[in-house]
Structures are given as C-alpha cells and as structure tokens.
Amino acid sequence: MPAHSPSPSTAKPDHQTLEEAAEWFALLSDDQCSNGDRQAWQQWFDSSPQHRIAWQYVEQVSKRFHQVAEQTSSEESRRILGASRSKSSGRRRVLGSGLAVFGALLAWRYSPLSDYSERLYARINSDESTGVGEIRKLALTDGGTLWINTDSALKIDYQAEVRRIHLQRGELQVQTGYHDTLNRPFLITTEQGQLRALGTRFSVRRNEDETYVAVFEGAVEITTEQGERQRIDAGQQTRFSAQQIDPPKAANPAHRAWASGLILADNIPLSRLVAELRRYRHGHLGLDPAIADLRVVGSFPAENPDHALAMLADSLPLRINRHMSWWVTLEANTH
Known part of the structure; x- marks a missing residue:
C-alpha cells in the first residue's frame, strides 16, 4: 500500500522554517526583547501553518531539554540548562490562547517529547540502561562483556537453561563468555526476533521496526518472529524485520568502534x-x-x-x- 503524503498544513517544516522559529524563540527569550519584536513575531507566527508547527517543535525541544535537567544528577547539565531556563520567562507572555489550542493538537506530532516518554518508560522497565551520550561496559557473570551504547535499555535474564538479553531500546555489543559451565545458549532478543551467538563478538541495534546486527568474531544465527532463519558470519552485517532477513554484506567497522x-x-x-x-x-x-x-x-x-x-x-x-x-x-x- 503506498504511503500517504502529509498534507501541506501538517508536513514537518523545512530546515529554513525551523531555523526561523529558533531565531524568534531566542529573541523572545531575551530580556531585551521589545514590544515591536513581539508584534513582528506574532505576524510571522500568524502568516503560515508551517510557522506555527515549527514554533511548536522548538517549544517541545525546549521542554524536553529542561525535563532532562530534572532527571539528571549531572551538575554540568544543570548549569547549562539553568542558563536556558533563566532566559525563558519572557516567552511565556507572548504565546496567547491561539498557540495553546494549536499546541494541544500538535503536542505529539513532530515532537521530541514522545521519544522522551518512550525513553523514560524503557529505563524504568529495564535492568540496565544508559542516558543520552553515555556508553557503559559491563562484565557478565559468565565471563562475557557487554557494552551498552547511548540511550539504550535492556533486560538480562540468565536462567538454568538459557542466557538471554532483551534489547528494549538502542544498541549493544557483546563478547560472549567462555566460562559458562552449563553450556547454555546465549540469545539476544528484540521485537523482530532473536539472535543466537555461536562463540562470537557482535553488535545489535534496534531502529523502529528493524534490527541491525554486525558480526566481528564467530557467527550469529538469526531467527525472525515469523520463523525465517539465517547464519551471519564474522565480517558480515545485515538487518531484519519480523518477516524477513536482508542479504548480508561486509560489516562496517563503525559498528564496533563505538564501544571504544x-x-x-x-x-x-x-x-x-x-x-x-x-x-x-x-x-x-x-x-x-x-x-x-x-x-x-x-x-x-x-x-x-x-x-x-x-x-x-x-x-x-x-x-x-x-x-x-x-x-x-x-x-x-x-x-
């Protein structure tokens, strides 16, 4: 079925329009903003639906950034965000009821806040997670090593019969351990299927409705949710959905380098x-x-x-x- 093209009134604004909205936002946040500046902004805001959508997007980025300050313990982040917060008081006076109504309709369309909510939900329901910009290295109980890339969340489930890691969000890299006396299978699962490690080092990344895998040592056997199966050997990478697996191609070294x-x-x-x-x-x-x-x-x-x-x-x-x-x-x- 062909995808429906967004209507001109709801399509995401282009680069130039977003930059204009950001410039207006910075101006209105400045303590030196004049009544003439606010009137000029209002004319710009009223002149196009795309201007209103772009303004809404900038507003949402600002809100998300300030929410990060409330969730993080990083003093440096709080210092940076505090500077942004101190400049934002003036802009609240210029929005008006028209923007409030329009914002209610667009609050989750083209909004980074929906992604923020998904991130927060994943972290609450995970065993291990990373924040934006964080890379973590973990030692597994079987002697393996796990690297967790930025903005990721996962669950670790080691049982008597199987070692399983479920990647809920983001990206991981694993070097499987050789000290598992029970010789249990090692599985990585995503919404699209599972990967069985065959003595290996590999990376896995979730991206919307697909999973990407790159194998650096050993091999990995992929089984999709619909039952398609394929072995990926060292030096290969591929992606798969719940239904199918793409033909493998040469692995990109970048998929390994992020762990360093x-x-x-x-x-x-x-x-x-x-x-x-x-x-x-x-x-x-x-x-x-x-x-x-x-x-x-x-x-x-x-x-x-x-x-x-x-x-x-x-x-x-x-x-x-x-x-x-x-x-x-x-x-x-x-x-």
Whole structure:
C-alpha cells in the first residue's frame, strides 16, 4: 500500500522554517526583547501553518531539554540548562490562547517529547540502561562483556537453561563468555526476533521496526518472529524485520568502534555523521541541506559530540550556529 503524503498544513517544516522559529524563540527569550519584536513575531507566527508547527517543535525541544535537567544528577547539565531556563520567562507572555489550542493538537506530532516518554518508560522497565551520550561496559557473570551504547535499555535474564538479553531500546555489543559451565545458549532478543551467538563478538541495534546486527568474531544465527532463519558470519552485517532477513554484506567497522568511544566516518555524507551525532547529545542538531552531501573522513569522540562539531568546523566549509544551548545548527560557511 503506498504511503500517504502529509498534507501541506501538517508536513514537518523545512530546515529554513525551523531555523526561523529558533531565531524568534531566542529573541523572545531575551530580556531585551521589545514590544515591536513581539508584534513582528506574532505576524510571522500568524502568516503560515508551517510557522506555527515549527514554533511548536522548538517549544517541545525546549521542554524536553529542561525535563532532562530534572532527571539528571549531572551538575554540568544543570548549569547549562539553568542558563536556558533563566532566559525563558519572557516567552511565556507572548504565546496567547491561539498557540495553546494549536499546541494541544500538535503536542505529539513532530515532537521530541514522545521519544522522551518512550525513553523514560524503557529505563524504568529495564535492568540496565544508559542516558543520552553515555556508553557503559559491563562484565557478565559468565565471563562475557557487554557494552551498552547511548540511550539504550535492556533486560538480562540468565536462567538454568538459557542466557538471554532483551534489547528494549538502542544498541549493544557483546563478547560472549567462555566460562559458562552449563553450556547454555546465549540469545539476544528484540521485537523482530532473536539472535543466537555461536562463540562470537557482535553488535545489535534496534531502529523502529528493524534490527541491525554486525558480526566481528564467530557467527550469529538469526531467527525472525515469523520463523525465517539465517547464519551471519564474522565480517558480515545485515538487518531484519519480523518477516524477513536482508542479504548480508561486509560489516562496517563503525559498528564496533563505538564501544571504544569513537564514531568512524569513512568517506560518508555529512548528513549521516550528523544523524549519528544526534544520538549522543540532547537538544536539536540541525543541518543546512546545502552542506548535507559534504564527504567526511575521520574518527570523532562519541561522548563529546560538541568537540566533534568543532572538529568538523575546522576541517569543512561550515560554521556552527548556536541559537541557544539546546539548538545548534551546522550551516554553510559563506565567508
């Protein structure tokens, strides 16, 4: 069945419109904002449904970022968020009832808050989890090692007959242990199926309705929810849904490197690298379409994405535009 195209009134705003909304948000949050600025914003806001949707999106990013401050124990995060919070009091006076009604209709459409709720639910119902930007290494009781990537959650269920880890969200990497005296099978499960380790090191990532797997040592046997089965050997990767398994191809070293805290870029488009960096930082990270196809080569620190952005600005014709601490955009450097 063909997908339905979104109507012009509900389609996600383009890059330029989102940037305009962020600029207005920063201006209205400033203590020096004038009545003339507020009137100009109101004209911009009323002039297009896309402007209203973009404003709603910026509002939701702000709310999510402040919710993070309430959930985290990081003093550095609280310091950064406190600066954003101190600037936000003025904007509440300019919204009005029209935005309130419109916001109620769009609160969960194009909203990062729905993802925030899913993340919080997964962490509450997990045995192990990581926050955004966090990578953890765990020793398993059978002598194996487990790495948990950013924004992930999982359950560990070791029983007399089987060792099972259920990946609820995000990504993991595992080196299976060789000291299991009971010789129990080792399984990773997701909503799409299960992976049985055959003396191996491999990574597993959940992405909406698919699971990605890359094998670095040994082999893995995939069984989908619908019963399709396939063996993936060392040096191969694939993805699978509940119904089918894609043909394997050569494994990308980047799927292993994150466990060492690195994001690898081997002549990939900038858009792909930015998509990966978004996983490791809070807030909005935008990308000017004019530079999306720039090619990138190098290794970047996964746990310090802002330093990675600075590295890109030093090596590519782009600049970093920080409207607010939680709204950052990479733009073409026209100077």
